[in-house]
Amino acid sequence: MGSVEKVKVGVIGVGALGHHHARLYAQDPQAEVVGVFDVSAATAEAVGKEYDLPVFTDWRALAEKCDALSVAVPANFHAQTALPLLEMGKHVLVEKPIASSIEDARKMVETAQKNHVILGVGHVERFNPAMDFIQKYKSIPRFIEAHRLATYPPARPGLPRRGTEVSVIVDLMIHDIDLMLTMVDSEVEHLDVVGIPVLSSTEDIVNARIKFKNGTVAQLTASRVSQEPLRRFRVFLEDSYISMDYSKRFAMVIKRNKLGCARKDVVLDEKNALAEELDDFLTAVRRTKESGEIVLPRVPGEQGLKALELAIAIEKEARRYNESYGFHSVR
Numbered sequence: 001m002g003s004v005e006k007v008k009v010g011v012i013g014v015g016a017l018g019h020h021h022a023r024l025y026a027q028d029p030q031a032e033v034v035g036v037f038d039v040s041a042a043t044a045e046a047v048g049k050e051y052d053l054p055v056f057t058d059w060r061a062l063a064e065k066c067d068a069l070s071v072a073v074p075a076n077f078h079a080q081t082a083l084p085l086l087e088m089g090k091h092v093l094v095e096k097p098i099a100s101s102i103e104d105a106r107k108m109v110e111t112a113q114k115n116h117v118i119l120g121v122g123h124v125e126r127f128n129p130a131m132d133f134i135q136k137y138k139s140i141p142r143f144i145e146a147h148r149l150a151t152y153p154p155a156r157p158g159l160p161r162r163g164t165e166v167s168v169i170v171d172l173m174i175h176d177i178d179l180m181l182t183m184v185d186s187e188v189e190h191l192d193v194v195g196i197p198v199l200s201s202t203e204d205i206v207n208a209r210i211k212f213k214n215g216t217v218a219q220l221t222a223s224r225v226s227q228e229p230l231r232r233f234r235v236f237l238e239d240s241y242i243s244m245d246y247s248k249r250f251a252m253v254i255k256r257n258k259l260g261c262a263r264k265d266v267v268l269d270e271k272n273a274l275a276e277e278l279d280d281f282l283t284a285v286r287r288t289k290e291s292g293e294i295v296l297p298r299v300p301g302e303q304g305l306k307a308l309e310l311a312i313a314i315e316k317e318a319r320r321y322n323e324s325y326g327f328h329s330v331r
Contacts, residue, residue, distance in 0.1 A: 005289075006032040007282050010066040012059055012081060014038045014047040016162050017095060018072030024275045025070070026051050030282040034065045039073075063090055068118070068285045070278070071095065076165045079104035082119075086111040091118040091288070093281045093297070096178075097170050097311065098304035105308050109301040118288060120281045120297040121304030123178045127276040129268040130244040131179065133251055134235065141183050143236040144218040146176035149226035152199055160200075163224065167202040169195070169315045170308070173222035176233065177314075178299070178307040183235070186214035188310065195318035196327070198225045208314045244268075 007030055011022045014036045025031040035054035038044035048055035056062035059081075063069060068091035071082050079099045082092050086108065098121045099105040112119035125131065150172060153161040163171040188210060195206030205223040212218075231246035240255040249268040254261050280298050287295040321327075 004030070004286065006030060007285050007289075008032050008034050008065065008067045009069065009282070010034045010056075010062045011036045011070045011072065012038075012062070012085075013071060013073035014044055015040075015072070018070065019047045019050075020274055021070040021072055021278065022047055022053060023051055024272070024278050025282075026053060028275070028279055028282060030279065030286060035062050037062050060084075060088075063088055066090060067289065068092065068281070070281075072122075074159075074165050075163075075170065076100045079108055082108055083111055086115055086117055086119065089115050089117055091120075091281075091285045093118075093120040093122060093278070094304075095122040096124070096304065097121075097166070097174050097308050098301060099308065100166050100170065102305070102309055102312055105301075105305045109305050112301055116294065118281075118284055118294060118297060119301035119304075120284065121299045121301060121307075122277060123175065123299045123304065123307065124273050124277050125175045125179055125246075126182070126298055127271075127273040127280070128246055129249065129271055129273075130233065130246050130251060133266060133268055134183075134233075134242055134244065137235075137237065137240060137242060137253070139237040139239070140214070141216050141235050141237055144180055144183065144216070144220075145232075145234045146180070146218070146220045147230050147232045148172050148176055148221070149223045149228070149230040151227070151229060152204075152225050164200040164202065167195070167206070167315050167318075168204050168222045168224045169206050169208075169318070170311050172224060173206060173208070173220055173314070174307050174311045176220050176222070177310050178303070179233065180210075180218050180220070181303075181306060181310065184212050184214070184216050184218070186212040186216060188313070189213045191314060191317045193314050193317040194321055195315075196322070203315065203318055206314070206318055208317075210310075210314075 071094040190211040192209040195203035198204040210218045251266040284297040
């Protein structure tokens with residue numbers, strides 16, 4: 001970045017995902033990593049040693065030395081971790097979901113606005129090369145179908161399994177909810193949802209059919225109790241069909257033409273989506289510091305809140321459905 005002033009950044013929570021934040025910030029030429037903090041001193045020490053980063057035993061001491069911080073703690077602690085940072089006037093990137101409740105998410109957005117700082121949300125799929133591709137085919141989607149299946153997360157000593165502090169809707173489906181909302185500029189008209197807990201106390205597998213007022217229909221399926229991972233996203237447009245397999249980095253386009261239909265197979269560009277996300281956040285912070293005006297990252301807090309609001313509506317509908325038929329939605 002030449003003589004450009006670096007962004008002083010820290011990471012709070014360096015477990016399953018946060019340690020990647022620390023690693024990638026250390027590699028980013030826009031960043032000066034001030035240090036890391038974790039409630040587990042052993043975890044923080046291990047990450048600090050691995051990437052040669054300072055370790056702080058007091059999150060506030062770390063924050064005071066930073067321009068910006070990543071928050072990668074469990075979802076139910078997002079608000080209580082991020083709100084004090086925003087009140088301190090620090091720019092914050094919080095992992096998805098923005099929070100575990102709409103009330104907390106709104107408070108975070110309002111606090112960022114009040115203190116004139118950036119609040120970004122880690123919806124990393126926005127930076128997936130598959131999404132770069134689909135943006136080239138902008139049109140009103142008629143039907144969207146997404147499957148996001150994962151195996152059950154491993155046990156963690158003294159902690160719930162990663163992600164199970166919230167339902168699979170808020171944990172995994174929210175990725176596809178966010179992507180869907182970037183494509184559909186319309187309000188939701190109707191929801192049909194079924195979801196059940198299998199191994200945890202909240203829904204582990206869910207199917208949602210979403211009807212929008214403009215006629216678009218989406219069908220989203222998410223599971224964290226599958227035998228094999230699967231990440232597919234399909235979009236039917238007025239004159240074309242796009243099918244993407246995130247994990248295989250492969251896309252297929254079938255487009256109508258004068259002779260009928262033409263098929264094109266596409267190998268998606270390789271890139272590190274999380275590295276792109278963090279670099280986008282750093283760029284927004286740096287430009288905000290330079291201009292004195294807020295420069296938004298690709299996924300600002302307001303969009304994270306919008307995705308959470310629909311995720312919670314889907315969750316409520318799943319539980320209403322179960323209760324109406326006498327099923328137990330939460331064990």
